[in-house]
Amino acid sequence: MLNNLEPHTRFSFFLDLFFKDKTFPWFYNKITNNYLKTVVYKTTDTPDKTYNIETCIVYDIPNYLDIKTTIQETNLKEISFPLYNGYAVYFGDHNTCDAFLNDQVGKSRTNKLRRHQNRLDLSIAPTYTMYYGAIEEIEYKRLFKELKRITALRFTQKEEHNFELPYLNYYEEIMFKMIFEKKASIYVIYDKDKPINITLNFIDGQTMLHFNSCFDVDYSMYNLGHLNTIKHLRWCYDNGIKLFDMGRGDFFHKRQWINKTYLYQEHIIYNSKSIIATLKAKKTIVFHKLRFRMVALLKKMKFHLAYGKYIKFKYRLSNKKDAQNNSTYIITNGVAIPKDKKIVKINYLDKEYSNLLFYVNDFLHKNFEKNSAISVYKDTKLASIYYIKGEKNTQKISIKSS
Structure with missing residues (x-):
């Protein structure tokens, strides 16, 4: 529990709070997963409340998590607004993974993916390892080093600047301990001893958070992304996972798998007796609501496709010298x-x-x-x-x- 908060604080729900042993601000009382009807967090501790909070912002909260607070006992008030969509697979009443795949993906697509799997197994006979509960430290460090390398190559292939690297450094700091606690896992597809697809997951009860995944572009012809997803879905079934959260990012490959769409939200807790804090909170919510609606409108107009082309053009200009040396x-x-x-x-x-x-x-x-x-x-x-x-x-x- 976080007591004695600074007057102005800002937290990432997962990176700053959830993954740090669920160390939430003192006014968080209970969190329920509405998909699974399970309690994610609950405290009966009596907080050492300090009321010097002006604004406390928590962002990237999936709205399928219902958060109860104790701010009604204080001068604090809360407002929330949408940020962007998130995507998840909820297995529901399907008794087997094959039953889910046939219903969600279709038999034709499932058979096609099976042929891709057979081709991969024929060509390189890969091995598959889920590091969950144990991992050698030397292999852990090697996997992160390789993940950073193949991520950089993947961004180069997509002609985009690499925004993932700072997050990978953070994940490397926290995941080793969490793997032994069974709060995280690393899934690897190997060609002999060479990692060719690496995925970072966080696990909480019956939920797997599929946070980061990348394949080696030298193996791109094998459809590793889709095959990796199927391997995860089967692992989830075998290990009692009911919700496979694929996070943000509206990509075509996700749309084939997901059956749940939710919203990431930002929550602002502010001191209602402070004029400055109240005005700041109101101003922020107006801006983000307008931004959310504008983004939705631009996507409807297919503007994101033109913007994607602009980003690639800009990347090519800044890397023109490297391209000439190919x-x-x-x-x-x-x-x-x-x-x-x-x-x-x-x-x-x-x-x-x-x-x-x-x-x-x-x-x-x-x-x-x-x-x-x-x-x-x-x-x-x-x-x-x-x-x-x-x-x-x-x-x-x-x-x-x-």
Whole structure:
């Protein structure tokens, strides 16, 4: 419980309060999850109330959480307003995950995703690990280091500036302990010992908060995002999770899975006897309500699509020099592999050959090849020439610098 608050405070509901052992302000009395009809937080402690609060702002509160406070016993008042939409999967009365998938996604789409899964299993035979209850510290640190790297690459691919990095540093600070307490988990898809998809989750009772997920862009042809979601849904069923909260962000891939849409809200608690605090609170709510309505109107007018193109154009301008230094890869299929004296076998998963990884995976994916049955060679005389030899096909990769 947070006593003796400063006159003006601002908290992220999850990052500053919920994930810190549910250390809420003293006036929070009870929180109920309206989807699950379960009590998330309740205190019978008598707070050491101090009434020097002018404004206390708590933002990013899902409105399916019903928060009861004790401010009616004070001079404080509360106002709330919407920020943006959030998206969730509520399993309801479905007895199995397959029953949910058939109802929500449809049999045709489910069968298509099963084919994607079979292709992935054929090509690289990945392993899947949910770190929940235990994890080696050295692997924990390695996973976050890799998550930061692949997130940076993903933002580069999307031609957007990376806003996730500060949050990843914060998650790294808090999640190690929470995994052992079963309040958090990290789900990883591995290609051998290489993490190719990493997901950060927080868990509270029957709710999983799906907070951050990223795949290695060199494996983008395998539909890892969708397959990762299915793995999570099945894990939720097996472990008694009823609500899979996918958070904010109105993306097409989410729309295929979710069956609940809610609102994130901001709550302002203010001193009703302070003219300045009251005016500040009223001004803030008017601004945010107008903003919310304006954003909804602009989305209806498809303005967000034009804005997305502008963001990409702006990104390209600021990274023009890097784009000019890109190399060109020329792919030739069905070539004869040179004799042994002219080539040397390499491990394409080594860091020095990371530029080849996308093309090797693309070869595996398109030709239904297994990574255990292919060989990758480097030309001993021409450093920019590589060869892939599979059971069904061969390929030559020629790299030309721009």
